[in-house]
Amino acid sequence: MAHYSINFAPLSVGGDTTALIGRQPYDDEHLRELRQEFSRTHVFRRDQDTIIDIPIRDDREPLGNLREEIDLAKDRLMLPSLFSSALLRLFSGQRQILSDRPVSVLGDASRGMIGHSALPSWIQKRTGLRFDTRPIYTKNRILGVVCEARSKNLVLGTCADLLSKGVSLEGRYVQIEVQPYDTRLMTRRRLIGKVREVRGDDLVLEDHAEGFETVAARDAFLEGRRETLNSCVRQILGRDAEQVLAQAEALEAEFHSGPKRKEQIERALDFLRKKDLEAVPGAKVTIGETLSSAAAGFPSTETIPKPFLVFDPSGSRKDDWAERGIKKNGPYDQRTFSPKQLNIAVICQAHYEGQVDRFVAKFLDGMPDAVSGNKIPRYGDGFLRRFQLERPNLEFFTARSSSTDDYQAASHRALSKASDEGFKWDLALVQVEEEFKSLDDGSNPYFATKSTFLKRDVPVQSVLLETMGQPNGKLVFSLNHLSLATYAKLGGTPWLLASPQTVAHELVIGLGSHSVSASRIGARKRFVGITTVFSSDGSYLLTDRTAVVPFEEYSDALYATLKRAITTVRKQDNWRSTDKVRLVFHVFKPLKDTEAEAVEQTVKDLNLDNVTFAFIHIAQSHPYLIFDNKQKGIGYRDPKKGVLGPSRGLHIKLGDRESLVVFSGASELKQASDGMPRPCLLKLHRLSTFKDMTYLARQAFEFAGHSWRMLAPEPFPITIRYSDLIAERLSGLSSVSGWDAEAVRFGQIGKTLWFL
Template sequence: MSGNNLKLNFAPIGITGETIVRVGFRPFEKDILHDLRKEFAETHVFRTDRQDDTIIDIPVVPDAEPLSDKVMEVDLKETHWHWPSLMNAAIVRAFSGKREIARDYPVEVLGSPQRNFIGHDGLPAWVQKRSLLEFTPRTIFGSDSKPQFGLLCDARVRNLLLATCDQLIEAGLSPLGRYVLIDHPPNDPRLTLRPQIVGRVASISDGQLVLEDHREGYETVEANKARLSGSKADFDWCVRGLLGNDADRVLKEANLAASQIHAGPGRLKTIEETLGFLRDSSLEAVPGVKFEIAQLLDSKSPSFPTREMIKKPSLVFDPSGTRTDDWNERGIKANGPYDQRTFTPKGLNIAVICQDRYEGQVETFVAKFLEGMPDVKTGRRGREQARYGDGFLRRFQLEKANVQTFTSLSPTLESYEKACTNALEHAADTGIQWDLALVQVEEDFKTLPGNQNPYFGTKAALLKNHVAVQSFRLETMQQPPSGLVFTMNQMSLASYAKLGGRPWLLGAEQTVGHELVIGVGSHVATNSRIGGGTRQVGITTVFSSDGGYHLSERTNVVPFDEYASALTDTLKRTIVRVRDQDNWKNTDRVRLIFHMFKPAKDVEAEAIKAAVEGLDLDNVTYAFVHVAPTNPFVIFDMNQQGQPSWAQQKKGILGPSRGMHLKLGNYESLVVFAGASELKQVTDGMPRACLLKLHRNSTFRDMTYLARQAFDFTAHSWRIMSPEPFPITIKYSDLIAERLTGLKQIESWDDDAVKFRDIGRTPWFL
């Protein structure tokens, strides 16, 4: 798709009327601001002016006056920074008494309970799946470079379980082992009750829920005052408990019905109808000053953001740079891996670890993995192809492997660790070194704590002994051949990378002397929903040297509160190493680009800059980019009729294509990393663009360059053949944090295995 007929879920807004208004102002105090909002939420809007350290109050209903002793006149036409708060308040007034308002910033409004997406005679009225409207005021910049204030409107679905726990128990559903919440009165009486999770039910006695992992002061709560959240797990459990054998069908039908709002046509219709309601409501910013809401912004308007379709990056399959392709699977089949001439060893020693009851099935699976599945062809009739006809060995130019199987007597950590020990002892006795271990695991292992999980146990035992580990699930082996070939593709790619191989590199143009791209991701490790969880932060460095992107030698994981200092240490080590390796001069131009899972704080940005500048580099520029997949923007491509074009039921209708880039301003861009073609099924709804936000202290500010580069990194994954829905700079960091968090729970694990040994110089975490 060319992107020449786009719409954004953004309605431009102007104001009309007598815009000179009187407002009050007083010194800022947090407690006073809270009390004012609680008492006067229906009559005034309160803003904080951080520059002057004041509270500003604006009367928004007839006959209301400023509340402060000090009053001044402002022209709303010129003071656009007041508009977002005034717009939020106007939307709340428009829906008050007509719909349930769940939040006031951003404003969230629940759809009518009569339009419940889930229905069955056996379901009580307190089981609901309802639409939710969300409103976010924003300012963006069009291709004419002029700022445009407007309202982002989106529609989604929310699950609700409104029964109290005593009603659940009466219906035969025990909340034991589940987290419960209680509802607090809202600060604004026009809003719904404010839910708060208070703890997990440990026991039930005389109408009281005894809680564990609870908030302070909530050792017990009354069953008639607590309820379950509407999380997918609780919602599905509740429906299954009420409906039994009918539940799966009802849940499937409900998800299909709800997908009409998530899908392009339904979402667009809901948004436009909602904006029509707001127009008819004649929203007032203040008495006598109306908000004028235009139609959704489309690409024909000069106010629409500058747009482009980012082209697929070129992947390089040989050091000379002559063998290239923009499709990794085709390129590697035709050319072999980038390092085929230098990769060693060619003849691999492979240990297979599996449960003894599946040994025969596993050996058959491994044979298919190594030798290929040439008889299995997929694709439309007349265009079928053998997606995994070559197999791991031929695809990566390897010789016949030495494969030995070692079995586990049970699906337990101890038994898997024993199988690993047997494999390592065999290697020692025969004088070989295992290059790769293929480990059969089960889907259910994901539910086990880290210190009981065979997945992490085998990784810990083998990685610290320099053995790359590739796991595969029992459920994967049982796939039909037409699906298994795709899994084999991914597994073969990841295995080669874990062995230290380079399947391909990015073909990048050299635009500066030296450029490093640093990704920072995270993983929350916790068994608690109340608190006490530890956010672990992973760091992976991807750098450009002579146009090719590579992993750094070090990966690390640290608690969240230590990540800034760990990042500066990692960065300094990397720069020193690369400077020596590539013979940098102090006067060379250096660009450092950070892809971060959270917005960088000023103090963090300054600390990193100070650390690098202490390395005597005279010409360094920085870009701190927050990569935010969750954001309020939705892009509609009015020419997108759905994929695949020949299917009766199409996915991604009106969805944007992968590579679409909208520049929202000098500090923000929207990039579609996974588009309509990348959706897996019809019910997946709309592909969403990722928001890239540049920190204001950045000294390199070319958002177009940064957006294109982030997009390129989605095509450079050695984990899967298809593009990642996220740049690998962040994705790899997330994986590092997740894997190391689990490994640290294994008593025998040694952190030095990936910090200082050769296995740590490979993407062992894929």
């Protein structure tokens, strides 16, 4: 049996654990002022409508008027804040402290991961540690520290320093330093604008914050983004840069590997265990060993089996491996899919037409001679044979250049031909370039072409020129994914996900988001996508409408979608008002109580008497890591990928309302430098009335294996992933001049998975 450990170490407090606290009415601004003035003598915490303060020095009294004595060993409300304060006192003057909530510190600059004799010491790539405090619930509530090792890119020199080294600043965003409320912390930086030109000792800015038309170069700093740091290194070092960056990348990849991360975390916790950490004078904090499955009290663990996919309406053809199932059985709807002979328009740049032609032939007919290590042709059948299609009517329409206007002109010629000759294109296959991703959405040929065809209900499948040029060993995998997504965009059903036999009717609603902004200084606009899935006849089915709305309108859109879906599905499946119905919501952010209550009211209005709800926040950002100490790595030669990484399907239940689920594990990593696979944290809202976390975690895992975008499992359930894609694609299309937002909402294309 696998031996697991989590980067979580229990905290306890001993000695004289009684302490006097003060209470006063809560006010956000007042709390900030208290922290700024008394950060070295008191610890503060909000508790509902009050501010609690506790002195951390013998010579100080509580500040609040209402005072009471508590036992820190029993009442642990203040312990997380007190532990963080103890860490601040420990690291102050010893390490550079990035933040205090959670406490994050930088490693020694002398042990940085980038260096060269000609490189200034203020260009750094350093290790860092972050200490979070979190509770988990096994038999009892356990409060612990979650320690995580990270890397940090830093450009600490001023823009004047960079200019003296010959670094170009035009087009780069710059920041100014802002003093933190606690002088023990590193200065924070505030983004103020993008450099238009250098004028003497000043930087002239565009897309700038109010009052920052110019800034002195000596007062400005570049961001510590990876691409910014790399650009500085290239301009300073010239020919030596690539070797230096490659060495830094290798060191960073090693640092993020399972063994190195585990070593850093254990070393950090051992260091803290040897120190005299006090919550308050006389009350010592003790840090236990990291949680391990070899010890009692480890959370309940299971490996969720792979979900079964169904490849025919009778349900007799099933497989738990999508690639094998589709090759062996063909698509679920092969008998009913129409048309079998497709009309395909190929849009490409004229000087790449030959390369695109060869690629399209491989896509349609397969690559039987390209075999993998086990002598199996991974894409030997090709798109036509795999999905039981006839040879298509295919025509090329070339763009003179990579400009948006030329791509649109080629698209218009294709549509004119179809109109003149009285037929409709079933698919537009569009050649794009990696460089297009750096363009604004409004000037991106991909979105311009997609907009043109979607308005005429024609699905678009883009292919990167760089993908077309991949060696055959890689190209077969790209074609596997491409063929699947293309068939789904055409309205095909490659397979269905078998749903468990339950008494309850079930609807799963996914909410994903995407943020866009033409300006990094101005407000970002967030779009929310909504995906609805329901169970019927033993399979999970997507509903025929997708929705995307601005964030401010998502609540209304969610309720409207919910009403429409329930009304449609109850009629289709003949629900009675007394039938048991379960509604599961997968959301990209924690739902507010008011939102959960509004959903409940919406369902009551539909006269369903027996409904339970589960609201699950699928959190991608969290500090937890899972180590599988028996995972020696995958591959035949060193460095192996995924060493100490957990496998896909691992489920660790942190309590009745939290679970860690590995949607994409060690085997799914592409290469050793990808580091550690991370689990997702599933958090059940407290107002949920359906509370079976094991059922919900298994269901979410099944949806991660039900993507028609790629044959490999997704890193998140499709309920979230599809919603993210809908929001991302439609927010990009909205930037294109002449885009009709109603095209997807009311057009036939909205009933397909056009966004894959």
